[in-house]
Amino acid sequence: MMSNIQFIELFDLYFQSVVTVLSYYSADKAEVEDWTQEVFVTVWEKRDKIDPKHPGVKGYILRIARNHALYKLRRKRSDFGREERDMDTLISPIHSVEELIHERELTHAYEDALKQVSPRTREAFLLSRHKGLTYKQIAVRMGISPKTVENQIGHVLKVLRSELHEYRT
Numbered sequence: 001m002m003s004n005i006q007f008i009e010l011f012d013l014y015f016q017s018v019v020t021v022l023s024y025y026s027a028d029k030a031e032v033e034d035w036t037q038e039v040f041v042t043v044w045e046k047r048d049k050i051d052p053k054h055p056g057v058k059g060y061i062l063r064i065a066r067n068h069a070l071y072k073l074r075r076k077r078s079d080f081g082r083e084e085r086d087m088d089t090l091i092s093p094i095h096s097v098e099e100l101i102h103e104r105e106l107t108h109a110y111e112d113a114l115k116q117v118s119p120r121t122r123e124a125f126l127l128s129r130h131k132g133l134t135y136k137q138i139a140v141r142m143g144i145s146p147k148t149v150e151n152q153i154g155h156v157l158k159v160l161r162s163e164l165h166e167y168r169t
Helices: 004-023 029-045 057-091 097-114 119-129 135-142 146-163
Strands: none
Touching (some): 097 146, 119 135, 135 146
16 A cells, blocks of 8 residues: 555656656646546545556556546546537427427426336436436435346336337337
């Protein structure tokens, strides 16, 4: 296990290298600073697995940095795509009164279908579909297993398919 002093030494020794690697992935200085801090938080969290005297420790830390940057960029791209889709639905005009009525009916039918499942099952579904959380994140938040989350969401989808079948195109 790495001591506090050894961690500080690693930080001092590899800080600039981590900044350099992360700079390849972002030109935003503030973002690179945030990522650098997050990388070293990860190093700290994995301190019991890291031998600071191992010859490959620098490569390991730089790999953490690279993976962190790629994760953040994928996440940013995913969030941007979701925001873009949300904006498209917000600004898409409703072309007729019939479409408006159909949309309201569908919304009410969706809400009514969700009321048919237990509050905990509904919560798991909404965290997944409306908040974008993973099954693992939902499981941790709700204090249940990821498999239970999967089963609950599957149950909600089954209810929705059954109740909303007439709205399918």
